[in-house]
Amino acid sequence: MRTRKLPNDRLRALMAEAGLSGAELARAVNARGAELGFSVSYDRSTVSHWLTGTRPRPPAGQLLAGVFSQRLERAVGGIELGLSDVGQGAFPVGGSACRPADDCACASDSARGLTELLGRHQDPVKLRRLRQLAYRRVQLADLVGEGGAGAGRGGPAPAGRCAAVAEIDGVLERYGGGRARELVVARLQEALAGPAFEEAEPAALAAAAGLCRMLGRCWMDELGHGAAQGAFGLALSFGCAARRPVLRALVLRDLSVQALECGQPAEALVLAEAAVGLGGALAGPGGRAYLYGQRGVARAVRGDRCGAFKDIDLAERWADRGDAECGAYPLGALVHQRARIHRAQGDVRRAVSALELSLALRGPAEHRTRALLRIELAELRLVLGEGDGAGELLRLVPSGMAELRSARVAAGVAALRRRVFVPRRRVVAAR
Numbered sequence: 001m002r003t004r005k006l007p008n009d010r011l012r013a014l015m016a017e018a019g020l021s022g023a024e025l026a027r028a029v030n031a032r033g034a035e036l037g038f039s040v041s042y043d044r045s046t047v048s049h050w051l052t053g054t055r056p057r058p059p060a061g062q063l064l065a066g067v068f069s070q071r072l073e074r075a076v077g078g079i080e081l082g083l084s085d086v087g088q089g090a091f092p093v094g095g096s097a098c099r100p101a102d103d104c105a106c107a108s109d110s111a112r113g114l115t116e117l118l119g120r121h122q123d124p125v126k127l128r129r130l131r132q133l134a135y136r137r138v139q140l141a142d143l144v145g146e147g148g149a150g151a152g153r154g155g156p157a158p159a160g161r162c163a164a165v166a167e168i169d170g171v172l173e174r175y176g177g178g179r180a181r182e183l184v185v186a187r188l189q190e191a192l193a194g195p196a197f198e199e200a201e202p203a204a205l206a207a208a209a210g211l212c213r214m215l216g217r218c219w220m221d222e223l224g225h226g227a228a229q230g231a232f233g234l235a236l237s238f239g240c241a242a243r244r245p246v247l248r249a250l251v252l253r254d255l256s257v258q259a260l261e262c263g264q265p266a267e268a269l270v271l272a273e274a275a276v277g278l279g280g281a282l283a284g285p286g287g288r289a290y291l292y293g294q295r296g297v298a299r300a301v302r303g304d305r306c307g308a309f310k311d312i313d314l315a316e317r318w319a320d321r322g323d324a325e326c327g328a329y330p331l332g333a334l335v336h337q338r339a340r341i342h343r344a345q346g347d348v349r350r351a352v353s354a355l356e357l358s359l360a361l362r363g364p365a366e367h368r369t370r371a372l373l374r375i376e377l378a379e380l381r382l383v384l385g386e387g388d389g390a391g392e393l394l395r396l397v398p399s400g401m402a403e404l405r406s407a408r409v410a411a412g413v414a415a416l417r418r419r420v421f422v423p424r425r426r427v428v429a430a431r
Helices: 009-018 022-035 044-051 060-072 100-122 124-132 140-144 159-175 177-193 202-221 225-241 245-261 265-279 285-301 305-318 331-344 348-361 367-383 387-396 407-430
Strands: none
Touching: 009 022, 009 044, 009 060, 022 044, 022 060, 100 124, 100 177, 100 202, 100 225, 124 225, 159 177, 159 202, 159 367, 177 202, 177 407, 202 225, 202 245, 202 407, 225 245, 245 265, 245 285, 265 285, 285 305, 285 331, 305 331, 331 348, 331 367, 348 367, 367 407
């Protein structure tokens, strides 16, 4: 006997809440699909079929969840859509949310996502589309999954992974995100072809997670924030398959940094809190400094002065004490975090002093970081009305970085030039 289809009243209610007609919903789903690299062409009649009870074929369910989550500014999951097998709407994480009870399936999903992502990096047209992906609001439930903080440590962190990440970090500092990204992609292709990866060995999965995390940081330097989110999502998936909650916490911390850069302070705090909750008790001293330092900045931006300084003081206890999971948190980076907290509290002069100390503590090979610090210092000099000092810092930005190609640095320099030199030319012209 044929089962009668039931109307999807939940989907209809969501459309009414979002103020979307059938045609408008179809266009929004098509647009989201194009952003994520799917070739879909839904129309009003397709939506009508969904409303009468026809189940959408993949990837329509995930696209619908993403559209409504963004439109309604809250997490919309499969149950609310009338589709119980669809997760909460978020940016793609290279497979479904990770379940510790099904590590092999999680590893397989992550490997498929990585294969697809690497293919997009090899195709110039797909790479251009990847570069153009916009930042999307993060839905935390999809990122952490059901494993939460209870997943095991997964054994000692492999030293080879730390060496590979350190190599890429050095390239990122000297040459910028583009060159470093090419190196990460090459390393990921090597990892994907290895027998240890095929057998889903925890060390190989953890290595892939670390490399995907670096890929996200490279895309952030290129201002490709949507692509960075995709890479960070894969890092979370691999970290889950490898049973490494601390590694996943570090990725959540990176996502918090990105959220602040993209003007989402509330989201940044939620991510930073989740990072500390997931890995704060399990991490070594270096990892704790990373996690607590970022939460301190996120708290300061949201106006929690006491919480911010409590976190940065805790991070200071652990700075420069390395561990196998992520190494040491450099003192210069910690001082930079303190500068950001002072700036968020409106104490510009203390922020300037801390930035100057952070710059002095940086090594000569940290070209990208030194350039970004000088840009930040120049911005604060302008706030203090010290235009000459800002101009001098701007002239020093290219110093020692002839080979650096960083979109983030270039954008900062361009914005500063408009603020420093254009007003000065107007004054001269007026005279």
